[in-house]
Amino acid sequence: MKRTSTTQYLLRFDDICPTMNWRVWAEIETVLVQRQFKPLLAVVPDNRDPGLQVDSPAGDFWDRVRAWQDRGWTIALHGFQHRYVTRSAGMVAVRKKSEFAGLPAEVQREKLRRGLEIFERERITSRVWIAPGDSFDAATVALLPEFGIRVISAGYFRYPYVCPRRMTWVPQQLYYFRPAPAGVWTVCYHHNQWGASQPRTFREDVDQYGANVVSLDTVLDRGAPPECKWSAWLCTRPRISRFLIRSELKLWSWKGAGRRRLHCADANAVQLLR
């Protein structure tokens, strides 16, 4: 895979379920459709998490999911019931709570099977995994290919890569748009918690960064990303990798600010010469 030499942003929305915050979602969806973005939607097959019960259930939920799928939006499997049952962080998360990590493989397999059974019944196809709380372990990664899932959205690094298990990892590093160097930057939103002003901020950010928003297919169509042992090592050390990516972003912004200051100084010098 050729690495992109530009800054690309992927949009990801988590906790899509029948009882999500539909009022806010309507505003988001309008922007997504207007801008013809193809976001990544983390859909919970059978939500049982009271924290995601924000609105009354949409009776036509799966019709809506199929409509998004038909638009070319990527539907990702977001666990099974979104219930945290273990106190394990797993491979890439920092917080210790999970629906999957720490459970025996056969229990995890059954959850994946039941989740995808619902997707299949509703004619949803998915090849992308987004774990609730980003928490899953090596057993989960080993099981996903059994279900046709080959892509994981998780991890603090700059470019997608293929791990030794032949899974493609697409990093997820941001929770709002911000300037970033060349790379693939996934901006993950949890709109169920949004306040009244956030849809407007989202719209403004999209005006600013929209030209660099791409779809997952665009990222993956570049071909198989290189297998990278360094990324694999780093990916499973979330505290280190998160620290590194944040430092990299800060340093990059600082250098950019430095360049801008220099530019202003040049402009001042020109003024003085006049």
Ligand SMILES: [Zn+2]
């Ligand atoms: Zn979630």
